[in-house]
Amino acid sequence: MIEQTATEYKQVISSCKTLFAKKTQDYGTAWRVLRLSSITDQIFIKAQRIRSIQEKGSQKVEDNITDEFVGIINYCIIAMIQMQLDNETKLEMKFDELEPLYDKAVDDTFELLQNKNHDYGEAWRDMRVSSITDIILMKLLRVKQIEDNAGKTLVSEGVRANYQDMINYSVFALIKLKGNANG
Secondary structure (H helix, E strand, C coil), X not given: CHHHHHHHHHHHHHHHHHHHHHHHHHHCCHHHHCCHHHHHHXXXXXXXXXXXXXXXXXXXXXXXXXXXXXXXXXXXHHHHHHHHCCCCCCXXXXXXXXXXXXXXXXXXXXXXXXXXXXXXXXXXXXXXXXXXXXXXXXXXXXXXXXHHCCCCCCCCCCHHHHHHHHHHHHHHHHHHHHHHHHC
8 A cells, every 4th residue: 555655656646746837937936926835825825725624515716626735735845945045046946846845755755755654554544535635724823833933943853854844744635635536
């Protein structure tokens, strides 16, 4: 089952990366102007919309929740990239410059997933997508608190680990949603 997860994970990330590349071509790297807290708020908006649609059972804007989970993944990766770049780094960057940073964030996050998946025994497969959404929102509230504390924590992992967890939970949600669509 762990090999199946690795394959499914890579498929999800591949489609996220393709979208990221296309949006970089369309919009450039306008996101470079955002502070980390603004990226966190953008992720929060997406997660809150997913929860709202789940609770209401309907939506009035066409974008589906699958697209929102993809957005959470890409914005978390953007946040991790932004953390690596300093204020002196140019705002406009080509995808070729970003791709190694994107891949590094994904590789580190996938390694974390493999380690946690080993320890937890793929428990995520028995979770509800609504619970995954709630966990993402909880992690966002944690990140916001850490940001409000100027990045200082006493015993907790930092924002990067929370972004990685949100990526992994979003991938899990997309795998589950795809499975439900095929089932």
